[in-house]
Amino acid sequence: MSTRMLLLLSVLWAAAATAAPNQYGVLHEERSLYTRILVHQDDDLLCLKFTLVRSDSNQSCKDLSQPKRMVFAYAQMSMAALLFNPTPKRILIVGLGGGTLPMALRELVPTATIETVEIDPAVVRVATDFFDYRSDEKNLIVTEDARVYGKRAKIRGLRYDLIILDAFNGDYIPEHLMTMEYLQEMRELLTPDGTLVANTFSTSNLYHHESNSYRQVFGDFINYRRKDTGNRVVLIPQAQRDGDARTRLTKEQLMARAQELDTDLRPYGVPIIRIAREVAAASRARPDWNLRKRPLSDQYSPANLLRKP
Amino acid sequence: MIPVIYLLAFSGGFVIMSLELLGGRILAPYFGSGIYIWGSIITIFMLSLSIGYLLGGRLSVHNPSSSRFAAIFAVAAVLLLPLTVYAQDLMEFIFLRVEDPRYGSLLASVVLFGLPTVILGMISPYSVRLLVENVAESGRIAGALYFVSTLGSAIGTLMTSFYFVLWFEMNTIILLLIGCLALLAALAFSADKTFNK
Numbered sequence: 395m396s397t398r399m400l401l402l403l404s405v406l407w408a409a410a411a412t413a414a415p416n417q418y419g420v421l422h423e424e425r426s427l428y429t430r431i432l433v434h435q436d437d438d439l440l441c442l443k444f445t446l447v448r449s450d451s452n453q454s455c456k457d458l459s460q461p462k463r464m465v466f467a468y469a470q471m472s473m474a475a476l477l478f479n480p481t482p483k484r485i486l487i488v489g490l491g492g493g494t495l496p497m498a499l500r501e502l503v504p505t506a507t508i509e510t511v512e513i514d515p516a517v518v519r520v521a522t523d524f525f526d527y528r529s530d531e532k533n534l535i536v537t538e539d540a541r542v543y544g545k546r547a548k549i550r551g552l553r554y555d556l557i558i559l560d561a562f563n564g565d566y567i568p569e570h571l572m573t574m575e576y577l578q579e580m581r582e583l584l585t586p587d588g589t590l591v592a593n594t595f596s597t598s599n600l601y602h603h604e605s606n607s608y609r610q611v612f613g614d615f616i617n618y619r620r621k622d623t624g625n626r627v628v629l630i631p632q633a634q635r636d637g638d639a640r641t642r643l644t645k646e647q648l649m650a651r652a653q654e655l656d657t658d659l660r661p662y663g664v665p666i667i668r669i670a671r672e673v674a675a676a677s678r679a680r681p682d683w684n685l686r687k688r689p690l691s692d693q694y695s696p697a698n699l700l701r702k703p
Numbered sequence: 704m705i706p707v708i709y710l711l712a713f714s715g716g717f718v719i720m721s722l723e724l725l726g727g728r729i730l731a732p733y734f735g736s737g738i739y740i741w742g743s744i745i746t747i748f749m750l751s752l753s754i755g756y757l758l759g760g761r762l763s764v765h766n767p768s769s770s771r772f773a774a775i776f777a778v779a780a781v782l783l784l785p786l787t788v789y790a791q792d793l794m795e796f797i798f799l800r801v802e803d804p805r806y807g808s809l810l811a812s813v814v815l816f817g818l819p820t821v822i823l824g825m826i827s828p829y830s831v832r833l834l835v836e837n838v839a840e841s842g843r844i845a846g847a848l849y850f851v852s853t854l855g856s857a858i859g860t861l862m863t864s865f866y867f868v869l870w871f872e873m874n875t876i877i878l879l880l881i882g883c884l885a886l887l888a889a890l891a892f893s894a895d896k897t898f899n900k
Contacts, residue, residue, distance in 0.1 A: 542734060570728075570731035691872075692732045699868070
């Protein structure tokens with residue numbers, strides 16, 4: 395082989411090497427007691443998944459070039475809670491995922507005490523090892539069933555200013571965390587002005603059943619949906635009060651709050667001004683689901699079967 | 704009479720597994736849905752069944768009859784009734800006293816399912832006694848009974864987890880199981896009368 399040929403080959407090799415620095419593939423895989431956990435990287439996007447087959451099964455993603463950015467719309471949408479109370483003192487998060495929400499809230503509301511309840515110790519390990527989740531004295535992690543934890547928290551007299559239910563993005567839905575009785579238990583854990591946020595389903599039959607469960611327990615709620623995601627966020631400010639005893643923020647008030655939050659939320663990629671506008675619209679919207687579908691209860695909660703098409 | 708006994712053995716298997724599956728649902732609001740829940744339920748069902756087998760075998764020694772067989776079903780039906788009424792209160796009581804959900808769920812399983820499952824466990828050995836007439840056929844008959852009652856268990860599992868939970872509330876399913884046991888008790892009892900005539 396001539397020197398020129400060798401030179402050409404090495405140039406091509408170098409070009410190929412620089413053109414494809416993409417990390418792509420599964421970095422970590424483990425089977426826990428509850429699910430199969432995959433950590434998958436595609437370029438700068440590091441994702442926690444529960445299955446490789448479905449592309450929409452990402453549980454949580456981190457953008458390595460902008461680690462603070464919230465990749466998913468539903469994570470951004472749940473930050474709407476800050477519009478109603480920008481400085482909650484006590485926060486309860488059900489479901490850890492990659493730890494996006496507790497880590498962001500830890501930085502955004504440094505005075506708050508955050509408790510995250512996650513049943514699966516393997517998820518906690520993966521969030522820590524791959525997604526930089528860090529617990530500390532004000533960012534606590536509890537490895538326990540959320541229903542049991544909630545009941546014990548009530549006995550211990552704990553009350554929260556913000557509760558985020560975020561346990562419903564996996565392939566298997568914990569059915570005992572979707573019932574009216576559970577939602578009632580969560581309602582009783584809120585302070586009078588406390589907000590409840592739930593990331594839940596907007597597709598399949600389950601949407602109707604679930605919406606009616608929230609309606610039964612809380613009366614009217616803000617059903618915040620976006621066309622571009624399979625999720626919707628249930629927002630209930632002052633959830634402990636009866637529907638007519640709640641103070642409704644006007645669109646102007648929401649927009650003013652959003653303006654105040656905008657600078658802080660920008661590094662997280664949360665378009666809070668757009669969110670405030672959408673929340674204002676959503677709080678005027680009428681129910682768009684079938685009101686006759688049976689609400690879910692401890693007696694009737696086949697959530698996983700209802701989710702099938 | 705013989706087909707009736709097989710039908711009863713089948714239904715016994717059906718009810719046991721249907722109940723076991725509902726067990727997970729019943730315990731979840733107080734003790735969660737961790738793997739230990741199934742550990743508690745399966746342990747208590749196995750333990751209760753084993754005691755039931757022993758007692759059923761003992762009971763079959765003296766004056767075996769279809770009416771006594773019927774009584775087993777009637778007693779099981781009666782013992783299941785509190786499950787529809789007092790389950791919440793009993794679990795609340797245990798939840799407040801036992802902090803660890805593993806031992807809480809184990810204790811709740813004993814209280815809620817122990818006794819009815821012991822009685823349901825008596826069905827199989829008692830059926831063997833009613834069917835076997837000589838030693839030579841005992842193995843064949845025991846085999847056929849295991850076949851029928853385990854088939855009942857399989858179908859009970861499938862129907863409950865695929866369809867019943869989608870169609871009915873939990874208490875409705877338990878009441879259906881109770882109704883089924885009561886009906887079978889009546890059937891065995893009347894079969895005994897016609898059989899002895």
